[in-house]
Amino acid sequence: MRHLMHRHLGKAVAGAAVALTGTAAMVAITLPSDAGATGGTERSRPAAAAQGRDQGPPPPGVVEKAPAEGERGRGRDPLTDDELRRAQELALPPTRRGATADVTGRSGPERLTTDLAELTPAETGLADPPRRALVSFYDYTSDSYLTKTVNLTTSKVESTDTQHGVQPPPSRAEAVEAARLLIAAPLGSGLREDYHQATGRDLTGPEPLSVTGFVYRGRAEGDAPGALGDCGEHRCIRLFTKVKNGQWIDTRRFVIDLSARTVARLG
Template sequence: MRETVHRHLGKLMAGVAIATVGTAAMVAITLPGTAGANETGGSKGGGTRAAQQTGQGADGTLPGVVEQAPAEGKKGKGLDPLTDDEITRVEKLAVSRQLFDTSQNVRGGRGPERLDVQLAEPEADEVDDPNAPRRADVTVYDYRDDTLVTRTVNLDTGKVERTAAQHGVQPPLSRAEQIEAARVLIADALGAGLKADYKDATGKELTSPDQLQLSSMVYRAAPGGSAAVARCGEHRCTRLFPKVRNGPWIDARKFVIDLSARKVLQLG
């Protein structure tokens, strides 16, 4: 590692432990040198599958289309994990035309950001029923008003049985959200150190999130903390842990990316 690396904001790191603070807890993360990094995001099968986006509207947002729900395809039984066909189908069933038209994803396009799909627990009176209907909980995030929405879909009937909306609840980021957070950081003036460190490590310019391996942690403002990040928790904010592909980690701990406001914030 060259000595010039250390003058940049995003100091390259190899084989060190870094501590990050969320609300009241201190969480230690060990960065494994130049070994491959695990990329975190939504749960298996439940990662974000952004609505198809074409062009750009007059208001600067990206329009999209809602696809028709597909045929049922392969089905599981009882408490079997959701099949790929079930996941694909339930994601489409959960996002109604009204929800799609009135919500916004992480890139500013129409439609909510899809986070996760999980098999729902059976109702209390269905626990011992071998023929109980299978249901799935589909979790999405509406960036228009920072709302976490969970919709429970009956896979037998195709109907949405329950909808729950929550504010101030921030589950782990999806892969698409990590990529967008990196894109925002790279484009911002505060990302200059990150780009300089990447060039020191590779000799190339950093222009795209595809050039990095990404891990992330949801960031929530601590009581009495910096005013710059006071809305994190209400807003969807994250700290990124970028890594040069097949190379060292880059220290970006000073920065919080507010995805709701599409801003990079610097901690003191």
């Protein structure tokens, strides 16, 4: 079986090399040789010849310096770094320990997104309308999705919305924590084996991987046997997994329940 695995590793399929080992599949993606920024050497050579041999290389491009960012944007300008910081601080005042928790169990809900809020119809014609931010969190203590509207002009929280069973896309921190749980679980043996075969090193944590998470909603997506039936109410995600600067490892069949901190497999 191991001999066959090594033969599969070198077999090209539709421009990609595919290897099946353990419970995961590695995919090495290659680009065409002429996929450079200049359009490839074959196209660039005639153009260079037409210019003549005595014309040296073209002058380097000029990159304009980014304009200085103020503390406060105007109108529909994107939120500045200062506004992002203030919005998150206003939306998440200090709370008693254990009242809310993030994906790792630390006090305070998991930060998700901070976006510029829409104006009300009465504000659209104002020369200098108020600036508001929508700040969203996920609270692992109560499995709830929190959204707060923060008025950055008055520095007040105008509204708070709490929903259960709503699962927005996961943050990068949640994807990394899901990878950590998968690597440590018995079901992560295939991922560990594939990583070792690809790199020659042991996989003990998520740091050598690039991971992207997407939500799994349990019965809303079809049959969800056993513990997977809690997904949707619980925070469950699946992963796209890649060795940094290396091969893809298919982990999409695994479901990581971040609320229960368990790992299951689909199919």
